[in-house]
Amino acid sequence: MKQRPRQPFVPPRRDDTVRQELTALLREEDLTAWELSGLVGISEKEVLEHLEHLRSALHGRLDMTPSRCLECGFSFQKRERLKKPGRCPVCRSERITDPSFTIG
Template identity: 55%
Template structure:
Protein backbone atom coordinates (compact mmCIF):
# COMPACT_ATOMS: atom_id res chain seq x y z
CA UNK A 1 0.00 0.00 0.00
CA UNK A 2 1.40 3.37 -1.06
CA UNK A 3 1.39 6.17 1.43
CA UNK A 4 0.88 9.56 -0.11
CA UNK A 5 2.57 12.53 1.49
CA UNK A 6 0.07 14.95 2.96
CA UNK A 7 0.03 18.36 1.38
CA UNK A 8 -1.15 21.39 3.24
CA UNK A 9 -4.58 22.42 2.10
CA UNK A 10 -4.72 25.93 0.80
CA UNK A 11 -8.01 27.75 1.31
CA UNK A 12 -9.46 29.26 -1.82
CA UNK A 13 -8.80 32.93 -2.35
CA UNK A 14 -11.61 35.17 -1.25
CA UNK A 15 -11.73 38.90 -1.51
CA UNK A 16 -14.73 39.04 0.78
CA UNK A 17 -16.56 36.66 3.06
CA UNK A 18 -20.03 35.45 2.11
CA UNK A 19 -21.55 37.73 4.75
CA UNK A 20 -19.78 40.78 3.34
CA UNK A 21 -20.99 39.91 -0.15
CA UNK A 22 -24.56 39.63 1.16
CA UNK A 23 -24.24 43.02 2.88
CA UNK A 24 -22.91 44.55 -0.35
CA UNK A 25 -25.87 43.13 -2.32
CA UNK A 26 -28.42 44.34 0.22
CA UNK A 27 -26.94 47.83 0.34
CA UNK A 28 -27.57 48.13 -3.40
CA UNK A 29 -31.11 46.68 -3.62
CA UNK A 30 -33.89 44.79 -1.84
CA UNK A 31 -33.77 41.04 -2.43
CA UNK A 32 -35.53 37.88 -1.22
CA UNK A 33 -33.48 35.05 0.30
CA UNK A 34 -33.84 32.93 -2.83
CA UNK A 35 -32.25 35.60 -5.03
CA UNK A 36 -29.44 36.16 -2.52
CA UNK A 37 -28.68 32.43 -2.46
CA UNK A 38 -28.55 32.31 -6.26
CA UNK A 39 -26.21 35.29 -6.54
CA UNK A 40 -23.86 34.25 -3.71
CA UNK A 41 -24.12 30.53 -4.62
CA UNK A 42 -24.97 29.24 -1.16
CA UNK A 43 -28.10 27.57 0.21
CA UNK A 44 -31.08 29.57 1.45
CA UNK A 45 -30.52 28.13 4.92
CA UNK A 46 -27.00 29.58 4.97
CA UNK A 47 -28.38 32.92 3.78
CA UNK A 48 -30.86 32.91 6.69
CA UNK A 49 -28.01 32.20 9.14
CA UNK A 50 -26.01 35.12 7.74
CA UNK A 51 -29.07 37.40 7.86
CA UNK A 52 -29.50 36.59 11.57
CA UNK A 53 -25.96 37.88 12.21
CA UNK A 54 -26.47 40.89 9.97
CA UNK A 55 -29.68 41.63 11.89
CA UNK A 56 -27.62 42.11 15.10
CA UNK A 57 -26.57 45.48 13.69
CA UNK A 58 -22.84 45.18 13.10
CA UNK A 59 -23.19 45.79 9.35
CA UNK A 60 -26.01 48.31 9.49
CA UNK A 61 -29.75 48.01 10.06
CA UNK A 62 -31.38 45.05 8.34
CA UNK A 63 -34.75 46.17 6.99
CA UNK A 64 -37.29 43.49 6.17
CA UNK A 65 -40.28 44.19 3.93
CA UNK A 66 -42.80 41.63 5.19
CA UNK A 67 -44.15 38.72 3.18
CA UNK A 68 -47.64 39.06 1.69
CA UNK A 69 -50.30 36.70 0.42
CA UNK A 70 -50.76 37.01 -3.34
CA UNK A 71 -54.31 35.62 -3.17
CA UNK A 72 -55.95 37.86 -0.53
CA UNK A 73 -53.32 40.54 0.12
CA UNK A 74 -52.72 39.73 3.81
CA UNK A 75 -49.40 41.20 4.98
CA UNK A 76 -47.35 39.42 7.68
CA UNK A 77 -46.41 42.62 9.57
CA UNK A 78 -45.88 41.11 13.02
CA UNK A 79 -43.69 38.22 11.88
CA UNK A 80 -40.17 38.35 13.35
CA UNK A 81 -38.78 35.22 11.70
CA UNK A 82 -36.69 35.83 8.62
CA UNK A 83 -37.92 32.74 6.77
CA UNK A 84 -41.06 33.28 4.72
CA UNK A 85 -44.34 31.75 5.93
CA UNK A 86 -45.75 28.56 4.41
CA UNK A 87 -49.34 29.68 3.93
CA UNK A 88 -51.76 32.48 4.66
CA UNK A 89 -53.66 32.32 7.97
CA UNK A 90 -56.67 34.08 6.40
CA UNK A 91 -57.30 32.27 3.10
CA UNK A 92 -54.90 29.30 3.57
CA UNK A 93 -53.32 29.96 0.18
CA UNK A 94 -49.71 28.93 -0.34
CA UNK A 95 -49.10 31.73 -2.83
CA UNK A 96 -46.91 33.85 -0.58
CA UNK A 97 -44.61 36.61 -1.83
CA UNK A 98 -41.25 36.25 -0.06
CA UNK A 99 -40.04 38.92 2.34
CA UNK A 100 -37.52 41.35 0.88
CA UNK A 101 -34.36 42.39 2.71
CA UNK A 102 -32.21 45.50 2.45
CA UNK A 103 -29.58 47.25 4.57
CA UNK A 104 -30.64 50.72 5.66
Protein backbone atom coordinates in the same frame (compact mmCIF):
# COMPACT_ATOMS: atom_id res chain seq x y z
CA MET B 1 -15.11 -0.45 -16.65
CA LYS B 2 -12.76 1.50 -14.46
CA GLN B 3 -14.13 4.33 -12.40
CA ARG B 4 -12.26 7.56 -12.30
CA PRO B 5 -11.18 8.63 -8.82
CA ARG B 6 -13.49 11.23 -7.37
CA GLN B 7 -12.08 14.71 -7.11
CA PRO B 8 -12.43 16.49 -3.75
CA PHE B 9 -14.83 19.44 -3.56
CA VAL B 10 -12.97 22.72 -3.85
CA PRO B 11 -14.99 25.74 -2.70
CA PRO B 12 -14.88 28.86 -4.89
CA ARG B 13 -12.20 31.39 -4.05
CA ARG B 14 -13.59 34.41 -2.21
CA ASP B 15 -11.95 37.76 -1.61
CA ASP B 16 -14.63 38.79 0.90
CA THR B 17 -16.48 36.73 3.48
CA VAL B 18 -20.02 35.63 2.72
CA ARG B 19 -21.42 38.21 5.14
CA GLN B 20 -19.38 40.97 3.55
CA GLU B 21 -20.73 39.97 0.13
CA LEU B 22 -24.31 39.88 1.46
CA THR B 23 -23.88 43.28 3.10
CA ALA B 24 -22.52 44.81 -0.11
CA LEU B 25 -25.40 43.40 -2.17
CA LEU B 26 -28.05 44.54 0.34
CA ARG B 27 -26.66 48.08 0.43
CA GLU B 28 -27.30 48.33 -3.33
CA GLU B 29 -30.84 46.91 -3.67
CA ASP B 30 -33.78 45.07 -2.15
CA LEU B 31 -33.28 41.28 -2.59
CA THR B 32 -34.95 38.05 -1.44
CA ALA B 33 -33.05 35.20 0.23
CA TRP B 34 -33.49 33.16 -2.97
CA GLU B 35 -31.92 35.92 -5.09
CA LEU B 36 -29.06 36.34 -2.60
CA SER B 37 -28.41 32.62 -2.63
CA GLY B 38 -27.96 32.67 -6.40
CA LEU B 39 -25.70 35.74 -6.34
CA VAL B 40 -23.44 34.54 -3.52
CA GLY B 41 -23.47 30.83 -4.40
CA ILE B 42 -24.75 29.33 -1.14
CA SER B 43 -28.04 27.69 -0.15
CA GLU B 44 -31.09 29.73 0.78
CA LYS B 45 -31.00 28.20 4.27
CA GLU B 46 -27.42 29.42 4.75
CA VAL B 47 -28.41 32.90 3.54
CA LEU B 48 -31.16 33.04 6.18
CA GLU B 49 -28.67 32.04 8.89
CA HIS B 50 -26.27 34.80 7.79
CA LEU B 51 -29.14 37.33 7.65
CA GLU B 52 -30.07 36.48 11.26
CA HIS B 53 -26.52 37.29 12.30
CA LEU B 54 -26.45 40.47 10.21
CA ARG B 55 -29.74 41.63 11.76
CA SER B 56 -28.21 41.56 15.24
CA ALA B 57 -24.80 42.87 14.12
CA LEU B 58 -26.35 45.84 12.28
CA HIS B 59 -28.53 46.79 15.28
CA GLY B 60 -31.83 46.85 13.41
CA ARG B 61 -30.60 48.43 10.16
CA LEU B 62 -31.54 45.31 8.18
CA ASP B 63 -34.92 46.26 6.73
CA MET B 64 -37.36 43.55 5.74
CA THR B 65 -40.26 43.96 3.32
CA PRO B 66 -42.76 41.43 4.69
CA SER B 67 -44.29 38.54 2.80
CA ARG B 68 -47.77 39.01 1.34
CA CYS B 69 -50.50 36.53 0.41
CA LEU B 70 -51.24 36.62 -3.31
CA GLU B 71 -54.81 35.36 -2.81
CA CYS B 72 -56.25 37.70 -0.18
CA GLY B 73 -53.52 40.37 0.16
CA PHE B 74 -52.75 39.67 3.84
CA SER B 75 -49.39 41.20 4.81
CA PHE B 76 -47.21 39.52 7.45
CA GLN B 77 -46.25 42.84 9.12
CA LYS B 78 -45.63 41.51 12.64
CA ARG B 79 -43.62 38.45 11.61
CA GLU B 80 -40.12 38.43 13.09
CA ARG B 81 -38.78 35.27 11.40
CA LEU B 82 -36.91 35.87 8.17
CA LYS B 83 -38.11 32.70 6.44
CA LYS B 84 -41.15 32.85 4.15
CA PRO B 85 -44.35 31.67 5.88
CA GLY B 86 -45.87 28.41 4.69
CA ARG B 87 -49.54 29.39 4.66
CA CYS B 88 -51.74 32.45 5.04
CA PRO B 89 -53.57 32.57 8.40
CA VAL B 90 -56.61 34.24 6.79
CA CYS B 91 -57.36 32.24 3.64
CA ARG B 92 -54.98 29.26 4.10
CA SER B 93 -53.41 29.86 0.68
CA GLU B 94 -49.82 28.80 0.10
CA ARG B 95 -49.28 31.43 -2.61
CA ILE B 96 -47.09 33.81 -0.62
CA THR B 97 -44.37 36.19 -1.79
CA ASP B 98 -40.87 35.91 -0.38
CA PRO B 99 -39.78 38.61 2.07
CA SER B 100 -37.09 40.91 0.71
CA PHE B 101 -34.22 42.57 2.54
CA THR B 102 -32.12 45.69 2.32
CA ILE B 103 -29.75 47.61 4.56
CA GLY B 104 -31.02 51.05 5.45
